[in-house]
Amino acid sequence: LAVGWLVATRNWGRFGRWALGAALAALLFLPWLPRSLGIFQFSGWREATDPWQIPQRFLTAYVAGETMPAPWQAWLPTLALGLALLGVVVWWRIRPGAALFLLGLTLVPWGVTLLLALRNPDFHERYAIIISGGLQLLVAGGVVGCDLRRWGAGARRGMRPAWLVAPALLVTAGLVFLNLLALQRLYEDTSFHKPDFRGAARQIEAQERPGDVILVDGPDPEKVFLHYYAGEAPVFDLRSLNGSGDQAVDAALAEMTVGGRRAWEVLYFHPPGPVQVWLATRAWATTAADHNGIRVSLYGLPAIGAAGAPAGKALGVDFGPALTLARAELGDGPLRTGDILQVTTHWQVAQQAGDYKFSLRVSDPAGRIWLTSDYVPQNWFAPTTAWVVGQPAEDRRGLLLPVDMPPGRYRVTLRLYDAATGVAVDTVAGQDVPLGEIEVVP
16 A cells, blocks of 8 residues: 555655664564464464355454354345445545555455455354454444435535435444344353363362373463462373374373272363273273363272272173163262262173163152262263163262262162153163162261
8 A cells, every 4th residue: 555655656765764663573574473473384273165255254353253143244244245335435535545554454354355265165154353453444444324414415504304314323223232242142152252261270270189180171271270270180181192002092091090099081172082981991081171172071089008999790681672770880888068979880782782871860769869960881982872781881970979969888889771752761660770788978
């Protein structure tokens, strides 16, 4: 724009002052140059997207946003584009240089982003946020253009009726109202919020005990998680295990959890993988908590110095013709509130099983249910449809005892039910099969 202005005006003095200011700005940003050039070597971390979506995506992002309710999210970009085009005319009438400047601020970054996306189709609207300034000023010019008093054919301003400003006021009120709706959704709808690292850290701090370890499987914990976590448990960064084989994962996690009593898992940024399989098969997973995309799970670890699993209780209960519950183990010794009840069940598979979910329940002698956990075996990794006929199967599940649970004896039962219909499986012991009793002490 400055070069074009120079060609049009031949004002070398002003152009020189502008060039000096631009050079000073470039000098201040010079330390960023190596980092900026490095971006061109970055292959991206999201799935490739069609670069030709950029104009519509960016227009929607900067005038409507993700939180604009339907149908306005689809309609508002079209309205804004019409206002921006009208704004070019209005700005040109006010001052042609201003119109050209705003068009340059909007279209040049748009075009550069499109060219970069054609080279590497990993892009995001926030990368070109500079577009929004010029675009909004063009839209503002279009709102001013809705004031019909500006378009009188040679009429003097004082002779134009005041009601001609009504369309501009109506458009302004509509834009303000729609943006208030979008802001309300932004603040009240948690699906639009960032991952809640603060909430994840607070949950662990409130429930942690001596002997706990924290396994962060996701981004570098130094960047966000450890800014909020102030507890005493050691924190392990699992990024080095990305892409590792089962043996490497087994060796690393065994070393991290040696001597530990419980393990907290903070999973974010990728789906469950080998780390979670290891925890599901060697520990006892409790019900996970979601902190806006961050999964926090607490696992009970094998007791320190334990020679093997407890003897358990032989059951031999058939759940239909396919599955037989051979034995159940409820851990060792009395429990206190806040402890993890470790429930292990051993199964025999006679034929292909249906798709069942498990429901563990803890009830007092009066029949009051204090705790339930509904899940797919092995912390959702081993559905019954995948159990191999003729091979034994095992499931481990942890139940975190509520802090308000009074001392006494409790019965632990297991129910299987169809995952699609919710119909429970009948057995000779009833729908809720007793696995044994536990004692909760003060």
